Amino acid sequence: MKRFHLALGVFNIEESVIEYSTRLEQQPDVTIPNEYALWRIATLNFSIRKVNQEESGRLRHLGWESSDATEFTTVIDVNHIPWEHFTAAHQDEEIRRTWPLISNT
Helix, strand or coil, X not given: CEEEEEEEEECCHHHHHHHHHHHHXXXXXXXXXXXXXXXXXXXXXXXXXXXXXXXXXXXXXXXXXXXXXXXXXXXXXXXXXXXXXXCHHHHHHHHHHHCCCCCCC
């Protein structure tokens, strides 16, 4: 299985979760209060992460959640966009490492 990954920076996680849950027609699979949210739908792995107001609304990175990834990797493309390649388990481990005390993955 392969899902396109899109990661955005947002200033207000709570309002963004409400809006994107409506747009995606489901609640996030992972929520870190006031920090991060992740939705996994059939063709899309979509995450938002809190950033300062000046960076809000910007692309953080793109990538693929793919069952054939052997490790979590990041490469930079010709347009200076970071592309990640990972499995769901790799992503869950990254979330636990980033927020070890509050992670709910």
